[in-house]
Amino acid sequence: MKQDRLIPATIAGLLAGYSAWTIWQPGGSAVLLHLTHSLFAAGAWLAAILALRASRMFEPGVSSRRVWILFGAGMTALATSETLWIAYHLVGQPIPYPSLVDILWGIGFLPILASLVLQYRALHVQLSRRQKLLVLVIYLGLLLLALFVSLGYILTSPGEVAVVQLLVGAYYLIGSLGVAFIATLSLMYLRGGLVARPWVYMVGSILMFAIAGLAFSFGTWTNTYATGSNFLSAVSDVSYLAGYLLAAAGGYSQLTLRLPAVKEE
Amino acid sequence: MASSFLEEPLDSAGANQVLCADLSLLFTLYITRLLEAIARTGGRPLADQFTQQLNLYAQQHGWSVLTGLSDLNELRRRIPNVDAKVLWSVYLAYAQYAQKLARQILGEPLLKATLTTMLTNLPPDLAQINAQYRIIALV
Numbered sequence: 256m257k258q259d260r261l262i263p264a265t266i267a268g269l270l271a272g273y274s275a276w277t278i279w280q281p282g283g284s285a286v287l288l289h290l291t292h293s294l295f296a297a298g299a300w301l302a303a304i305l306a307l308r309a310s311r312m313f314e315p316g317v318s319s320r321r322v323w324i325l326f327g328a329g330m331t332a333l334a335t336s337e338t339l340w341i342a343y344h345l346v347g348q349p350i351p352y353p354s355l356v357d358i359l360w361g362i363g364f365l366p367i368l369a370s371l372v373l374q375y376r377a378l379h380v381q382l383s384r385r386q387k388l389l390v391l392v393i394y395l396g397l398l399l400l401a402l403f404v405s406l407g408y409i410l411t412s413p414g415e416v417a418v419v420q421l422l423v424g425a426y427y428l429i430g431s432l433g434v435a436f437i438a439t440l441s442l443m444y445l446r447g448g449l450v451a452r453p454w455v456y457m458v459g460s461i462l463m464f465a466i467a468g469l470a471f472s473f474g475t476w477t478n479t480y481a482t483g484s485n486f487l488s489a490v491s492d493v494s495y496l497a498g499y500l501l502a503a504a505g506g507y508s509q510l511t512l513r514l515p516a517v518k519e520e
Numbered sequence: 521m522a523s524s525f526l527e528e529p530l531d532s533a534g535a536n537q538v539l540c541a542d543l544s545l546l547f548t549l550y551i552t553r554l555l556e557a558i559a560r561t562g563g564r565p566l567a568d569q570f571t572q573q574l575n576l577y578a579q580q581h582g583w584s585v586l587t588g589l590s591d592l593n594e595l596r597r598r599i600p601n602v603d604a605k606v607l608w609s610v611y612l613a614y615a616q617y618a619q620k621l622a623r624q625i626l627g628e629p630l631l632k633a634t635l636t637t638m639l640t641n642l643p644p645d646l647a648q649i650n651a652q653y654r655i656i657a658l659v
Contacts, residue, residue, distance in 0.1 A: 448625055
């Protein structure tokens with residue numbers, strides 16, 4: 256099977272397998288919880304290693320090298336956060352809020368966002384105003400939809416949601432969608448080229464993190480988030496896993512870019 | 521300057537040699553800029569594959585026989601001393617192939633931007649040569 260089909264097929268297979276596990280939960284909810292966070296950690300470490308290796312394909316001083324280093328650094332922080340979560344649970348210690356797990360997750364997201372902004376700037380993206388407006392409208396639509404759903408709950412349940420939780424949720428949502436918007440513009444500029452392949456996965460990854468973050472925030476506000484307990488939690492967990500896997504696929508795709516022979520006319 | 525020789529008949533050995541040098545410089549500049557753009561966005565291994573593919577194409581299309589040079593890299597050290605019109609047709613074909621390869625790698629918008637920048641930044645004498653011989657062309 257060709258690589259451009261193998262990667263999506265592998266990701267789809269893993270997500271289907273994890274979704275099936277979430278539905279039937281063999282071994283119970285505790286097993287599912289540990290499996291979920293082990294998969295998150297494995298996906299994040301894989302994404303970090305592949306991104307840092309991908310950075311070495313570019314010469315020192317080239318912006319793309321910094322793009323991949325930043326992305327790898329961010330993924331390393333997220334991977335450390337996920338690993339710490341597992342460590343807390345293995346020793347049976349309760350996790351305070353905010354803990355090192357939350358702080359590392361929050362900090363780790365910043366270099367990831369920065370890497371995609373740097374990629375946009377390094378490419379000197381030139382798109383027509385119409386193309387930019389079209390993408391902007393789509394992302395504003397997504398943001399408004401998310402705000403409509405969130406505000407609907409907050410306004411009908413006054414006092415239920417803490418200000419800190421609101422701010423954290425808004426940070427992830429606006430940050431993810433804002434950067435996904437910029438990354439989509441970069442991707443449109445690279446369209447049709449071999450060099451666009453890794454960025455298809457990167458944009459997909461950021462969008463998955465946005466969906467996961469929104470579902471997680473909403474689940475936290477409504478006190479309904481618990482791995483394997485309901486549909487909202489499943490959406491959040493599957494999206495987080497998809498985000499990590501797509502980020503890893505981006506690095507792998509960059510590392511394995513090969514130029515096919517050109518047919519002469 | 522090179523442009524002053526353009527009007528001279530090519531049967532003059534000196535003019536022929538200067539035109540060969542100018543065309544070679546233009547072609548080398550073109551390939552180098554494409555390589556840099558590929559290395560910047562796709563990485564050094566992809567740029568190396570681009571060079572290999574282009575050298576393979578040259579090998580299959582009589583580069584050594586036509587120019588007496590072993591491969592395209594030798595252009596950095598030696599200028600072929602052949603009929604400038606023949607050399608021009610060789611560079612034109614190779615440049616078109618290089619552009620096809622670069623389009624596959626960079627995609628149309630990025631390739632177009634790279635070529636536009638390249639054309640804008642050409643020194644005036646090379647710009648004049650390119651205007652006449654169209655080695656670097658926006659499609």
